[in-house]
Amino acid sequence: MKQETWSRIAAVRHQSPLVHSITNYVVMNNTANALLAAGASPIMAHAHSEMEDMVAIIGALVVNIGTLDEYWVKSMELAIAQATALGKPWVLDPVGAGATPYRNEVLNKLITDYKPSVIRGNASEIMALASMQGQTKGVDSTNAAEEAMEAARHLQQATGAVVCISGATDYIVGNDKLVALHNGHPLMSRVTGMGCTATALIGAFCAAHPTELFEATVAAMALMGVAGEIAAEQAMGPGTMQLHFLDALYILQPEDFIQRLQITQQQDAFSV
Numbered sequence: 001m002k003q004e005t006w007s008r009i010a011a012v013r014h015q016s017p018l019v020h021s022i023t024n025y026v027v028m029n030n031t032a033n034a035l036l037a038a039g040a041s042p043i044m045a046h047a048h049s050e051m052e053d054m055v056a057i058i059g060a061l062v063v064n065i066g067t068l069d070e071y072w073v074k075s076m077e078l079a080i081a082q083a084t085a086l087g088k089p090w091v092l093d094p095v096g097a098g099a100t101p102y103r104n105e106v107l108n109k110l111i112t113d114y115k116p117s118v119i120r121g122n123a124s125e126i127m128a129l130a131s132m133q134g135q136t137k138g139v140d141s142t143n144a145a146e147e148a149m150e151a152a153r154h155l156q157q158a159t160g161a162v163v164c165i166s167g168a169t170d171y172i173v174g175n176d177k178l179v180a181l182h183n184g185h186p187l188m189s190r191v192t193g194m195g196c197t198a199t200a201l202i203g204a205f206c207a208a209h210p211t212e213l214f215e216a217t218v219a220a221m222a223l224m225g226v227a228g229e230i231a232a233e234q235a236m237g238p239g240t241m242q243l244h245f246l247d248a249l250y251i252l253q254p255e256d257f258i259q260r261l262q263i264t265q266q267q268d269a270f271s272v
């Protein structure tokens, strides 16, 4: 399992897949650099006139609604429609789901009209999306993590997407599959757009493994966590954390990755 996860990281380095992101102004530079450090090739574009042609040449599409507006939402729809037509994976980052009616309306439309291949958000975003997709409040949940897990499962069933909840522990939910990753460091949440970076890396891994989206998502989040942990050991604070994180993505070797990776998997089990 750990060796197989490493082989997916090596495949991204080897294949250097082209990842098209329509993402927010805040994180464009961070995510492009993270993709490069992991061995992928980033392109950011949103002009309506080039969406079809751009999506024709990429391996995967990442849609992040962080700083959405009406023009960009149309770009997203054009790009997603083309990705769907060409059978290419597309990954959704529902930044700020639940924060405003406009965000919710856009997200609900994207999820309902064009099914994402993978959705990655933090617990509150995943819970907001699940309630938009008809989930009634969980009656069984006894704690926040369990509530988020029920939401992720609901969202997975409603959309068919692989659903990732990121946080201190990352959970990846597929159809009858659940993996938990226990790496990472609290300093990661002090750098803007680490979640967006996670989603961009998922895009790269899906591009390299288009028929194994669950495993691709696990590998991308495993890389995030291990690189984050290594970076935190070197960093003095958020500034150097950002720099060391890019270096860790680039330098990481299989021995260190396998030694550090903390992964647990459950089949057919959705209790946390």
Ligand SMILES: Nc1ncnc2c1ncn2[C@@H]1O[C@H](COP(=O)(O)OP(=O)(O)OP(=O)(O)O)[C@@H](O)[C@H]1O
Residues within 6 Å of the ligand: 095, 121, 122, 123, 166, 167, 168, 169, 170, 183, 184, 185, 186, 187, 188, 189, 191, 192, 193, 194, 195, 196, 197, 198, 221, 224, 225, 228
């Ligand atoms: N307390 C923590 N301990 C370990 N890892 C963490 C912690 N908090 C976040 N992470 C890691 O940081 C990355 C980003 O996850 P997070 O849930 O913070 O995303 P987010 O809320 O969408 O962030 P943003 O919106 O700022 O991009 C993931 O790889 C996650 O595993």
Ligand SMILES: Cc1ncsc1CCO
Residues within 6 Å of the ligand: 024, 026, 027, 066, 067, 095, 192, 193, 195, 196
């Ligand atoms: C701070 C911020 N605002 C909109 S997007 C973004 C980056 C983190 O998602």
Ligand SMILES: [Mg+2]
Residues within 6 Å of the ligand: 095, 096, 121, 122, 195, 196
């Ligand atoms: Mg986020």
